[in-house]
Amino acid sequence: MSEMDTINKMRELRDAFGSFMTGVTVVTTCKEDGTPLGFTANSFASVSLDPALLLVSIAKTSSNYHNFANTTHFAINILAEEQKDVSNTFARPSEDRFANLSWSKSACQNPLIDHVSAWFDCTTYQVVDAGDHAILIGKVEDFASTGFAGLGYYRGGYFTPAKLSAEVISGPKVVMSAIIGHENTILLEETADHKWTIPHVMVDKDGADKALEKIFAQYQPDASANFIYSVYENVENQQQYISFLCNTPVAQATKGQFVDLNDLEKLEFVDSALESMLMRYRKENHLKTYGVYYGNQTTGTVRQIVKEGV
Numbered sequence: 001m002s003e004m005d006t007i008n009k010m011r012e013l014r015d016a017f018g019s020f021m022t023g024v025t026v027v028t029t030c031k032e033d034g035t036p037l038g039f040t041a042n043s044f045a046s047v048s049l050d051p052a053l054l055l056v057s058i059a060k061t062s063s064n065y066h067n068f069a070n071t072t073h074f075a076i077n078i079l080a081e082e083q084k085d086v087s088n089t090f091a092r093p094s095e096d097r098f099a100n101l102s103w104s105k106s107a108c109q110n111p112l113i114d115h116v117s118a119w120f121d122c123t124t125y126q127v128v129d130a131g132d133h134a135i136l137i138g139k140v141e142d143f144a145s146t147g148f149a150g151l152g153y154y155r156g157g158y159f160t161p162a163k164l165s166a167e168v169i170s171g172p173k174v175v176m177s178a179i180i181g182h183e184n185t186i187l188l189e190e191t192a193d194h195k196w197t198i199p200h201v202m203v204d205k206d207g208a209d210k211a212l213e214k215i216f217a218q219y220q221p222d223a224s225a226n227f228i229y230s231v232y233e234n235v236e237n238q239q240q241y242i243s244f245l246c247n248t249p250v251a252q253a254t255k256g257q258f259v260d261l262n263d264l265e266k267l268e269f270v271d272s273a274l275e276s277m278l279m280r281y282r283k284e285n286h287l288k289t290y291g292v293y294y295g296n297q298t299t300g301t302v303r304q305i306v307k308e309g310v
Contacts, residue, residue: 024083024151024158026090027056027136028111029074031067036098036111039064040091042153043133044076052140053125057133063093069127069134075110076120076138080148080224084158086113087151108141117150119143147247148224173239174203176211179281180223182251182258186278187219188267189256196267197274198243199256212244219255223248230277230293232300241297243277245290261285273297 028038039062047053056076058068068074079087090097102114106121113119122138151158177200180187188196199219203211216223229245251258259267261282269275277293280302284290291302 022153023117024079024087024153025056026077026079026086026113027058027068027074028077028113029068029071030105030109030111036103037064037067038090038097038111039068040087044078047137051125053137054120054122054140055135055137057130057135059133061132065134068136071124073108073110073121073123074136074138075106075108075112075122077113077116078118079113079151080115080117080146081151082148082224083113083116083151087158106142115148116146117148118145146249149226149247173237174208175200175239175241176203176208176215177201177241177243178212178215178219178223178225178246179229179243179278180220180246180248181281181285182248184261184285185251185258186261186281187248187253187256188259189219191270194268195270196259197270198278203242208242216246220248220253222250227290228292229281229290232273232293232295232297234273234297236297241273245281271297 022042023044025041025044026038027041028036030036039058041056041058043057045055047055054076058065062068086101089101098111103111104114106112106119108121108123110121112121120138120140121142122140124136125139126137128135128137177198178187179198186198188198190196199215201211201214201218212225223246225244225246227245228242230241230243233240264275264278264282269278280293293300293302295301
């Protein structure tokens with residue numbers, strides 16, 4: 001095999017690896033003098049619950065390789081969907097990648113980036129030589145999850161839940177809505193005729209991304225989308241309804257109010273389709289097992305897609 005054939009084969013292999021959708025992380029540590037270091041990686045995986053272990057790999061050609069291969073501690077920062085710029089910053093050469101970044105130092109002396117989806121503060125458990133990379137295995141000493149939707153990476157590009165919604169839009173009249181939950185409460189809005197609904201807007205020429213942004217800006221600026229929860233056609237009014245399951249770190253709203261899920265039966269909703277969806281959400285929120293509904297306003301199917309804690 002010629003050198004060019006070998007290079008082409010490696011590119012094909014990289015493309016094949018890229019067909020596996022991942023999240024995006026920034027791996028961080030500090031040098032002995034306290035200087036923060038970090039690099040972007042999507043080669044992250046959980047390893048063990050007892051003891052709590054995780055892994056990430058680093059290329060031996062990386063300028064950070066020596067520091068991370070010899071450090072006694074490092075952190076994994078799982079980026080939220082609004083942090084593409086952070087990912088790009090840590091993926092490119094820079095004199096100081098932390099210059100315009102909001103972060104704090106952990107108990108293990110690792111940089112923890114603000115507003116991430118989750119972080120793991122680790123001590124180095126083992127470093128494994130693996131071809132042109134090294135595998136860093138970390139023992140999780142502390143961690144936190146914010147509930148913000150994570151940034152995705154697939155075939156060399158980023159993706160977010162909001163962008164995926166554009167792929168399911170099938171008509172000119174589309175209503176985008178958000179199930180914004182916090183623990184055992186949900187954000188609802190009372191209409192002029194004293195019925196209840198969830199935050200929603202019509203999708204206009206700006207597209208699905210902007211529709212969700214408008215909802216969050218009006219109702220709960222700290223909310224973030226997790227995934228599409230329901231897609232259905234109302235055959236009576238010829239509108240398509242797309243609902244996102246969303247989280248917020250606080251049960252406070254600039255519009256509407258948070259209602260206990262146990263009180264849903266006491267309320268009258270704008271239509272039976274919404275009531276059915278919210279009753280399903282209450283059950284799934286209790287079980288921590290979620291699915292996405294496809295169909296129309298009366299009949300359809302639910303496909304399980306997420307079970308928390310697995």
